Amino acid sequence: MRGSTLTTNTIRTRPASGLALLGTELSVLFRRKRTWAMLAALAAVPILIAIAVRLTRSGSGGGAGPAFLDRIENNGLFVVFVALGVCVPLFLPLTVGVVAGDTIAGEASNGTLRYLLIAPAGRIRLLAVKYVGAAAFCLAATLVVCIAGALIGFALFPSGSVTILSGDTVSLGNALGRSLLVALYVTVSLLGLSAIGLFLSTLTDVPVGAMAATIILSVTSEVLDQLPQLGWLHPWLFSNYWLGFGDFLRDPISWANFVTNAELQGGYIIVFAALAYGRFAAKDILS
Amino acid sequence: MTAAELAIETRGLTKRFGGYAAVNDIDLSVPHGSVFGFLGPNGSGKTTTIRMLLGLASPTSGEVRVLGAAMPRDNASVLPRVGALVEGPGFYPYLSGADNLRRLDSADLYAPSRTRSARVADALERVGLSAAAGKKVKAYSLGMKQRLGIANALLTPRELLILDEPTNGLDPQGTREVRSLVRSLASQGTTIFVSSHLLAEIEQICTHAAVMSVGSLVAQGTLDQLRDVGRPRARVQTPDPQLATGVLEKLGMTVQQLPPDSVDTTVVAIFGDKPVEPDTVVAALVKAKVRVRGFAVESPSLEDRFVSLTGEGFNVDH
Ligand SMILES: Nc1ncnc2c1ncn2[C@@H]1O[C@H](COP(=O)(O)OP(=O)(O)O)[C@@H](O)[C@H]1O
Numbered sequence: 001m002r003g004s005t006l007t008t009n010t011i012r013t014r015p016a017s018g019l020a021l022l023g024t025e026l027s028v029l030f031r032r033k034r035t036w037a038m039l040a041a042l043a044a045v046p047i048l049i050a051i052a053v054r055l056t057r058s059g060s061g062g063g064a065g066p067a068f069l070d071r072i073e074n075n076g077l078f079v080v081f082v083a084l085g086v087c088v089p090l091f092l093p094l095t096v097g098v099v100a101g102d103t104i105a106g107e108a109s110n111g112t113l114r115y116l117l118i119a120p121a122g123r124i125r126l127l128a129v130k131y132v133g134a135a136a137f138c139l140a141a142t143l144v145v146c147i148a149g150a151l152i153g154f155a156l157f158p159s160g161s162v163t164i165l166s167g168d169t170v171s172l173g174n175a176l177g178r179s180l181l182v183a184l185y186v187t188v189s190l191l192g193l194s195a196i197g198l199f200l201s202t203l204t205d206v207p208v209g210a211m212a213a214t215i216i217l218s219v220t221s222e223v224l225d226q227l228p229q230l231g232w233l234h235p236w237l238f239s240n241y242w243l244g245f246g247d248f249l250r251d252p253i254s255w256a257n258f259v260t261n262a263e264l265q266g267g268y269i270i271v272f273a274a275l276a277y278g279r280f281a282a283k284d285i286l287s
Numbered sequence: 288m289t290a291a292e293l294a295i296e297t298r299g300l301t302k303r304f305g306g307y308a309a310v311n312d313i314d315l316s317v318p319h320g321s322v323f324g325f326l327g328p329n330g331s332g333k334t335t336t337i338r339m340l341l342g343l344a345s346p347t348s349g350e351v352r353v354l355g356a357a358m359p360r361d362n363a364s365v366l367p368r369v370g371a372l373v374e375g376p377g378f379y380p381y382l383s384g385a386d387n388l389r390r391l392d393s394a395d396l397y398a399p400s401r402t403r404s405a406r407v408a409d410a411l412e413r414v415g416l417s418a419a420a421g422k423k424v425k426a427y428s429l430g431m432k433q434r435l436g437i438a439n440a441l442l443t444p445r446e447l448l449i450l451d452e453p454t455n456g457l458d459p460q461g462t463r464e465v466r467s468l469v470r471s472l473a474s475q476g477t478t479i480f481v482s483s484h485l486l487a488e489i490e491q492i493c494t495h496a497a498v499m500s501v502g503s504l505v506a507q508g509t510l511d512q513l514r515d516v517g518r519p520r521a522r523v524q525t526p527d528p529q530l531a532t533g534v535l536e537k538l539g540m541t542v543q544q545l546p547p548d549s550v551d552t553t554v555v556a557i558f559g560d561k562p563v564e565p566d567t568v569v570a571a572l573v574k575a576k577v578r579v580r581g582f583a584v585e586s587p588s589l590e591d592r593f594v595s596l597t598g599e600g601f602n603v604d605h
């Protein structure tokens with residue numbers, strides 16, 4: 001080992017904003033094989049749906065199956081919406097649970113949490129960076145479903161102008177714009193769950209525990225949402241508006257669901273970010 | 288010594304886990320510019336103390352000052368000036384060594400992004416890992432991970448290095464390299480606080496030391512001070528250990544452990560507060576009809592001193 005003299009002007013006088021930390025957070029997250037595997041699994045959903053519809057196109061199965069399924073044969077873009085309808089209740093929360101549950105607990109189990117904190121990253125900044133990373137995954141996961149769905153849809157089915165749910169016909173460009181709004185809607189829908197995962201991740205040094213707890217909460221919320229006896233509770237469940245993105249496929253576009261959903265998710269973010277902060281700010285790091 | 292000259296100072300520092308005091312009321316004084324050995328057997332509270340020095344854990348009671356500022360309150364201003372290895376290295380197994388250092392460096396708000404790659408390469412070279420920089424850490428040996436952990440502590444120039452068992456997992460050659468690295472850093476003015484359960488590994492490089500035993504600080508000072516406090520001992524070779532013990536204890540000496548009666552055994556006794564000449568001891572033994580076959584007085588090595596302080600032997604690998 002060599003004991004060289006480092007030049008002394010390598011220390012900043014003013015602290016950085018933390019953007020560099022966010023940069024490496026995103027690169028660590030998106031260069032990880034596990035992340036790629038989850039994104040690939042999500043991309044497989046629209047592909048499987050499109051192929052299945054294509055293979056069975058002659059014998060139209062009537063009204064059964066996921067929402068909008070029968071519209072795929074008229075326009076391939078509907079593969080996107082069918083796939084989102086399938087992914088939103090299960091596959092997306094599953095992957096988001098893995099990423100959000102891993103945020104702090106994963107660093108703890110690697111032994112990197114203590115080194116990030118003595119760097120020093122700052123505990124609040126680290127929580128914020130971790131949350132932004134999880135939110136970026138929500139966006140990426142949703143976009144992967146949308147892009148894979150659009151590509152396979154246009155490859156196997158007609159493109160061109162689209163007849164939307166209200167019966168109006170819009171241009172392809174207009175429909176693609178609506179798809180982006182739908183992607184935004186789904187991404188926002190997952191932000192509350194991400195905050196829950198972040199909080200659960202501060203409770204343990206075992207990432208699998210935080211992931212499982214996050215996913216279980218998501219399933220629980222959806223089950224409660226199905227029970228009519230609990231109607232009073234439904235508006236408070238973070239999964240309540242998850243499938244409300246059909247609003248963007250009608251004319252005129254209604255923003256009511258989007259706004260209510262965004263407010264609800266914002267509430268969850270505030271509550272669980274506060275809980276995560278309360279837990280993590282003064283926690284003894286013994287991992 | 289005034290507070291300004293201390294790189295690390297703790298007062299009444301205590302950490303309890305449940306009812307158990309892992310660190311019990313310790314007052315550390317680590318002078319600026321020293322190489323300070325923090326010694327103690329496994330489980331004596333070294334890592335727990337280091338976690339509190341670095342603001343990772345809060346003390347149950349007591350105060351910590353590092354580089355003149357209170358911890359954990361002044362984390363943000365103190366930690367950029369401190370490099371540390373705590374409880375072994377911690378890395379992302381799926382990233383390369385260099386990418387791991389870039390990641391951890393990006394968390395240091397005072398480390399400029401512009402020079403990051405150059406500083407990472409320099410730190411890797413200092414610990415002899417340049418050739419393995421691009422290799423994933425999961426393919427590293429324990430010794431390589433340990434070196435990478437030390438490289439992480441050297442990413443920016445530091446005023447204080449806190450190294451928790453830096454020679455763990457290193458072969459004798461690696462241990463020598465760590466010692467020479469510590470020496471060269473110390474010669475540039477960095478204060479170094481280095482913990483170990485192996486006295487022999489750091490004795491040669493330390494200017495100061497403290498000894499922990501079950502959570503308490505049992506000795507602290509310069510190495511010379513620590514050696515001086517050790518009292519000389521008498522070794523009596525005799526077939527009458529019981530009889531000899533009685534005589535020695537009457538002279539105010541403490542018998543370390545009584546071996547069973549046999550043809551030839553050695554009784555070791557530490558001299559007490561009252562000064563006793565060795566010839567007086569022999570005369571008293573003979574007078575009491577103890578068959579003395581051998582007698583020697585020896586001053587303890589630092590090793591003996593630590594054994595007597597901690598109540599257990601340091602596991603010295605020769
Ligand atoms: N998270 C913890 N919970 C409970 N006890 C702990 C924890 N961490 C350490 N200890 C206890 O504190 C004592 C000191 O541990 P440690 O500081 O790691 O010792 P050392 O580093 O000297 O080997 C040990 O008895 C250990 O069992």
Ligand SMILES: [Mg+2]
Nearest residue numbers: 333334374451
């Ligand atoms: Mg330890």
